[in-house]
Amino acid sequence: MKSKCNIEFYFSSASSAKAACDALKQEEDFKKRVDSKVEVKGSTLLLSVIADDTTSMRATLNSYLRSLQVIEGINTGAVGNKNTNDDVNKD
Numbered sequence: 268m269k270s271k272c273n274i275e276f277y278f279s280s281a282s283s284a285k286a287a288c289d290a291l292k293q294e295e296d297f298k299k300r301v302d303s304k305v306e307v308k309g310s311t312l313l314l315s316v317i318a319d320d321t322t323s324m325r326a327t328l329n330s331y332l333r334s335l336q337v338i339e340g341i342n343t344g345a346v347g348n349k350n351t352n353d354d355v356n357k358d
Contacts, residue, residue: 269317270324276312276335279342284312287338294330301327 278284288307291314295303300323304315314331318324 268321269319270321271318272314272316272324272328274314274328276314278310278312281307281310283342284310287312287335290338291331291334294327294334303327303331 276284276287278287284307288305291305291312295305300319302317304313306313316324316327316331318327
């Protein structure tokens with residue numbers, strides 16, 4: 268069963284959206300049962316996925332979302348930061 272999904276991701280600037288698009292472009296070429304497209308309009312990243320089956324759709328979306336989570340972490344400075352609660356156990 269073919270399926271299609273379009274998602275919009277909103278960035279704080281057009282340059283951030285473009286950088287994310289450039290990073291995600293490589294994902295387009297590695298899918299066999301999926302046709303995906305990533306593009307930018309202003310500060311919005313547009314992701315379009317057409318898959319031959321739901322398993323391929325889920326795997327592709329998971330891959331893009333994981334990559335976007337890393338990109339978001341880099342943009343917010345959260346990547347590599349450890350949240351330790353050292354103050355909690357101090358007496």
